[in-house]
Amino acid sequence: MYIPPVYKNTNAEQVRTFIRENAFGILISAEKEGAAPLATHLPLELEKESGPELYLYGHFARANPHWKNLKEGQEVLCIFNGPHSYVSSSWYQDEEVPTWNYISVQVRGVYQQLDEEALLASLHRMVDKYEKGSAEPVSLHDMSEKTMRQIRGIVGFRIRITQIEAAYKLSQGREADHPRIVEELNKRGSNSRAIARAMGKKNLD
Structure with a gap:
């Protein structure tokens, strides 16, 4: 995405915390x-495994056709939105x-479908x-076993992250x-107050 340098947050740990909290x-x-893109709103959990790579874990409802249009190794984009607020120029000098x-x-990142065991671990x-x-x-x-059978109605995946870009326009x-x-x-x-709190924080770089 387009981020003017002054708004780019390069503090990796702060950005990772933001993803986990949002x-x-x-x-x-x-x-x-040439086709219109597909988009699904869903929880995406950021996790670090034994190596240096970061992953996002999630799952689709099996009835959602989106997962059927995804191929192993396909590049995908994930968006995480935080607080936002209108700023009136009447507040400027x-x-x-x-x-x-x-x-x-x-x-x-790169899309990878999970097997049943890995899906269950991610749900836990x-x-x-x-x-x-x-x-x-x-x-x-x-x-109960009966309740857990509902897992058959979802499809798990993970995304191996290749790039993270963070815009903090404050x-x-x-x-x-x-x-x-x-x-x-x-x-x-509440959104405006959250932006006010973010403006009060230092060390974005």
């Missing part, structure tokens, strides 16, 4: 040259047009991750206006 992404692929602040990460990791904060956490280990270049921008953002909704 794991509900969009997987996009081209069915064939000098006249300027309004803009939009946002955080977005795009990941390119995902459920355990999100159940940690529950008052009465559930575990796939405790579910009013860079207007540092003198940051106090007013943050003040006004904090008067608005």
